[in-house]
Amino acid sequence: MTKEELKITLTGLLPAATFEESGQWLNVKVSSSEWFNSAGLLRNQNTLQFDFLFCETCVDWKTRLTMVYFLRSTVLGHELVVKVDLDRDNPEIESVASIWRTAEFNEREVYEMFGVKFLNHPDLRLLILPDGWEGRNPLRKDFEDPVNMVKL
Amino acid sequence: MYSTTEIVKQSTAEGEMVINIGPQHPATHGVLHFVITLNGETIKKVEPHLGYIHRSIEKMCESLSYRQFVYVTSRMDYLSSHINNHACCLVTEQALQIELPARALVIRVLMDELTRLASHMLWWASMAMDIGALTPFFHAFREREMITDIFEDTCGTRLTMNYMVPGGVLMDLHPDFQKKVHAFINQFKTKLPEYDELVTDNIIFQNRTKGIGYLSRESAISYGCTGPVARASGVSCDVRKHFPYAIYDKLDFKEIIDTGCDSWARYKVRMQEMRQSLHIIEQLIDNIPEGDFQAKTKAVLKPPKGEFYSKVETARGELGVYIVSEGATTPYRIKFRSPGFSNLSALEHMAVGGKIGDFVAVMGSIDLVIPDIDR
Structure with missing residues (x-):
């Protein structure tokens, strides 16, 4: 499906979503409370079939955090970016590890790097960072580590 | 990643045993650490511990x-x-x-x-x-x-x-x-x-x-x-x-x-x-x-x-x-x-139910490069 067709289909499915087309792909913004249901629709709807979550990450905008999900359909070949804004002081979002298994590791990485809490995640703990780093999130913009960080 | 004191863990479940592969093991081709739960020779659980060469x-x-x-x-x-x-x-x-x-x-x-x-x-x-x-x-x-x-x-x-x-x-x-x-x-x-x-x-x-x-x-x-x-x-x-x-x-x-x-x-x-x-x-x-x-x-x-x-x-x-x-x-x-990060996450799925002797043959076929996983 092209960007326009995707937009029309998605407007019908997710009435509360907002769209942005300036980039390479169609960007859809949904709220964190709707995200889990929307994800299920994107994965299972026959006309969409987004079965491949090829990248999942987070961006710290200093006033809010934005989760970014990159989806592709291996059947239909189209791609989509979904964004979910989160409260920076208390970021919480439903985990999608039950829909795409790859999310399990990716969400653990986002959890330790950005401090986003994933609800109903099968095993939410540190993945890359050593024990005792809980609460200090290196990829946040205000992270300071005078011992390990070399400023360029 | 685990701190050094926890590298050898004792399992509590009956008949199960925990072994550590890595962080320094010839078959991991880098510093990667697996904690594997075994029942006899059968793999029950594989837990990769990453981050030994994480450079952010x-x-x-x-x-x-x-x-x-x-x-x-x-x-x-x-x-x-x-x-x-x-x-x-x-x-x-x-x-x-x-x-x-x-x-x-x-x-x-x-x-x-x-x-x-x-x-x-x-x-x-x-x-x-x-x-x-x-x-x-x-x-x-x-x-x-x-x-x-x-x-x-x-x-x-x-x-x-x-x-x-x-x-x-x-x-x-x-x-x-x-x-x-x-x-x-x-x-x-x-x-x-x-x-x-x-x-x-x-x-x-x-x-x-x-x-x-x-x-x-x-x-x-x-x-x-x-x-x-x-x-x-x-x-x-x-x-x-x-x-x-x-x-x-x-x-x-x-x-x-x-x-x-x-x-x-x-x-x-x-x-x-x-x-x-x-x-x-x-x-x-x-x-x-x-x-x-x-x-x-x-x-x-x-x-x-x-x-x-x-x-x-x-x-x-x-x-x-x-x-x-x-x-x-x-x-x-x-x-x-x-x-490598995504491929590694599938390793547990591939290895569970198999024999510990086959684990290295499974891991070898994924072609892991550790710095690519840790970044």
Whole structure:
């Protein structure tokens, strides 16, 4: 499906979503409370079939955090970016590890790097960072580590 | 990652035992640590502990300019450094809409395919070594040495090349490049059947890899697997075919897909891929266009505000580079979608229910490069 067709289909499915087309792909913004249901629709709807979550990450905008999900359909070949804004002081979002298994590791990485809490995640703990780093999130913009960080 | 005191854990469940593989184990090819729960010889649980060589490359890149950050990525997947550099240059070129001269495109593809060959050779050598055959290592390194020599002539380095820059390549090819590549092609063509004789046709090797590490097509997609791991499960996912970059859409090569879903299928896919890479190099080596090897670019690169993503096919799968630009000289946020990370996450799924003796044969078939996973 092209960007326009995707937009029309998605407007019908997710009435509360907002769209942005300036980039390479169609960007859809949904709220964190709707995200889990929307994800299920994107994965299972026959006309969409987004079965491949090829990248999942987070961006710290200093006033809010934005989760970014990159989806592709291996059947239909189209791609989509979904964004979910989160409260920076208390970021919480439903985990999608039950829909795409790859999310399990990716969400653990986002959890330790950005401090986003994933609800109903099968095993939410540190993945890359050593024990005792809980609460200090290196990829946040205000992270300071005078011992390990070399400023360029 | 676990602190050192917890490296040996005692399991409480009856009849179960916990063993640690790594962090320093010859079969992990780097510092990777697995905590495996066993019942007898059967694997019940595999828990990878990562981060022993985490350098926070993503954070580091936030303070590096668009020319500088390319260099750091050679240190991610050090066996595919040309291809990593290529991905980073593509994203900058896409953001600034830089057109590349034909010569640069051909040089890039040639370097990428030589890298893929070198990487697959190292994988072949180490997979055979993991399973117990030491000789193939010396065979593969004989040919791999020729490729690293070719790289050294042109790029000055043998492993972390840093040869591709936004706009093209850093310098022109060495005068001996074509001669040496021809010599390599001739040598490799005679030696590839020898590889098959030594390992592929070896009944011991086949028995040790067939039917183990099963990864179904659905699981491969769900776990986000790419590259030979996914293609051996019947997923068509070659970025060079589906989202062609450089001049891959004009080249004649096949995407290798196997539906065996086991370690043996993954082995066969990579062996066939080597032949395809060789075929690509043969098409290009006598047809390198004359002209500039670098487009004219500004000294300071300032991509516009926005988000950019580029993907390439490394020897291990799809490498994606996601950049959020605020219009400054450094990226606001950068994310590397590394193929090894997703492939590793499927390892538990492949290994559980199998025997501990087969674990190394499963792990070898995924072709893990640890710095690519930890970043």
